[in-house]
Amino acid sequence: MMKLDPASRIFCALDTPDVAAARKLSHALKGAVGGVKLGLEFFAANGPKGVAEISGMPVFLDLKLHDIPNTVAGAVRSVLPLNPAILTVHAAGGAAMLRAAAEAAKEKTGKSGGVRPKLVAVTVLTSLDQGDLQETGIRDKVSDQVRRLASLAQNCGIDGAVCSAHEIAALRADCGPDFTLVVPGLRPPWAAAQDQKRVTAPIEALELGADILVIGRPITGASDPRQAALRIAGELAAF
Numbered sequence: 001m002m003k004l005d006p007a008s009r010i011f012c013a014l015d016t017p018d019v020a021a022a023r024k025l026s027h028a029l030k031g032a033v034g035g036v037k038l039g040l041e042f043f044a045a046n047g048p049k050g051v052a053e054i055s056g057m058p059v060f061l062d063l064k065l066h067d068i069p070n071t072v073a074g075a076v077r078s079v080l081p082l083n084p085a086i087l088t089v090h091a092a093g094g095a096a097m098l099r100a101a102a103e104a105a106k107e108k109t110g111k112s113g114g115v116r117p118k119l120v121a122v123t124v125l126t127s128l129d130q131g132d133l134q135e136t137g138i139r140d141k142v143s144d145q146v147r148r149l150a151s152l153a154q155n156c157g158i159d160g161a162v163c164s165a166h167e168i169a170a171l172r173a174d175c176g177p178d179f180t181l182v183v184p185g186l187r188p189p190w191a192a193a194q195d196q197k198r199v200t201a202p203i204e205a206l207e208l209g210a211d212i213l214v215i216g217r218p219i220t221g222a223s224d225p226r227q228a229a230l231r232i233a234g235e236l237a238a239f
């Protein structure tokens with residue numbers, strides 16, 4: 001992957017349903033991070049209009065789309081006017097759904113401006129353990145299922161996967177250097193772990209092969225979010 005400015009690799013998770021709070025944070029973070037991540041909580045509360053209010057920096061729309069191929073393709077087309085830089089889909093939706101999503105994303109053309117979003121697959125949610133997978137009929141190890149789903153997504157034209165830091169090495173080996181690995185669950189050494197159980201420092205994630213780092217509360221919960229983001233970006237500069 002091309003060498004990027006370290007700050008541009010950070011996407012700050014704005015986990016809030018509050019548009020004003022998200023707007024304030026995104027203004028404060030301009031130039032200090034690569035973009036912001038808005039999830040289902042924000043989208044369910046505010047819809048596309050709310051997303052459109054978060055302007056001036058790339059948006060990672062974490063909608064984790066999972067439905068029949070036609071519906072997912074329609075949902076991808078519906079969010080294209082918002083110009084998301086990154087959009088998530090569930091790899092468990094299967095090959096036809098993944099291909100339909102990838103095709104729909106290509107419909108982004110020059111007329112409305114913007115670049116085609118990077119489509120990134122969610123594999124096995126980290127909230128699921130071996131027992132939870134078994135209950136859904138999957139007897140493989142979680143790590144094997146993660147690898148299987150990431151490769152499936154790649155073979156269907158998806159650009160990358162969301163993964164935890166301890167899955168980076170395996171997915172990088174399986175999927176090669178051009179597959180975008182998006183990694184959450186990161187904590188700089190000076191920040192509290194909160195509810196994240198296995199935390200990795202942002203720079204360690206880069207060293208392992210991550211491309212995009214998703215960091216929320218160490219930035220959003222800091223007394224000066226911009227300073228916190230700049231501090232993390234400064235630490236990444238050593239990479």
Ligand code: C5P
Binds near residue numbers: 015127184186
């Ligand atoms: O505040 P924090 O840095 O923990 O936020 C991390 C973000 O990444 C949240 O939006 C969370 O939903 C998301 N995420 C995660 N762990 C995963 C997948 C996504 O924390 N395994």
